[in-house]
Amino acid sequence: MESDLSWEQNTLINELIQGMEVARKLKADLRMPYSVDSRDLLVQRILSSYEKALLILRCNASSTSELQAMSQATPTLLPESPLSVHGSPLREDVDGTIKDHQEVKHDSKKRKATPKWMDHVRVSCESGLEGPHEDSYNWRKYGQKDILGAKYPRSYYRCTFRNTQGCWATKQVQRSDEDPTVFDITYRGKHTCSQGNNAVLPPKSPEKQEKPTHSHNIDIHRAQASQESLTKFRNILSVNTDNLNNGDMAYPFTFPSTSFGCMKQDNHSLIPWALENESFLSDLYQTHLLSTTIPESNYFPSPTFQMNVFDGIYSKPHSESDINEIISTNTSATNSPIPDFNFSLDPVEIDPNFPFNTPGLFS
């Protein structure tokens, strides 16, 4: 990657370029009288790029160096196992908070300290969604809270196997104010239960996973159907990996800002992206397939949906400071349990002549 630019600058450039490219595609698309779906897709991608860029700028004002360190220090850190850095003297206390063993406090109370990492994703269901789309984990809701300044309450979930297996993974789900079709989902803690330990997740218990209040044909995103789909998707990704030919495969990758979920409508979009794209964001994003439980299932009346998942950043587990900012977004189709993809699918065509390193570009 360009060494002359800072990490966030590269990220910002990439996002803006991506937005520009997609806008061009949209412009071209506007000449076509029939492709409404693809326009929606392109608009979504543009918005996603700008959103990422804004997030980066925000983070730049606060903890850029930390985030950069994170991204560089955790190239192999898997979403599924953010705590499992080899040899790292980390521990996770009973409430899921990760602590360096030197800074373990006496947490006599139940109240959680701010976790040292989280995985933040956004799920967009533009075309509507019925029913929960799952993230292959079993969650139990344990609370809901109205959040100041937010239109919608935040829901709190913990792993169903908390008691039986001592799994302290939690997640929070909150509907976006700006776009009610978007859910911000924050994962905290690591799954130590059997479902978290299995690379191939066990089938979900039928009583929980697919409450058949919604029956439709969401193909690849349906959490339950995702096992086969994920396998296929892995294969796709593997092809891309093999073709990438660069030495950065130890880095994480990102999925396109638009979704994987669009495959239903646009079966052509994913693979070409995967094959054409450079992995220029690969050192920025810890990416994973994602499908996420949307408990507020009634929000989405239409059977088709589209996920717009933003990848999460995992803080450097041994960082001494809390990093709770969520700085990057991404799209994919399953949650953290799919750990090891390290390349980008973003459909970006970078102009090789673009003067990224122009002095003063970011000054």
Next chain:
DNA sequence: GAAATTTGACCTAT
């Protein structure tokens, strides 16, 4: 009856 959800109360960080 067991498991999941709801919801008001409680706890703690800021």
Next chain:
DNA sequence: ATAGGTCAAATTTC
């Protein structure tokens, strides 16, 4: 003092 996060009893669902 306040907001966010969690607990746990009550309620609902299966």
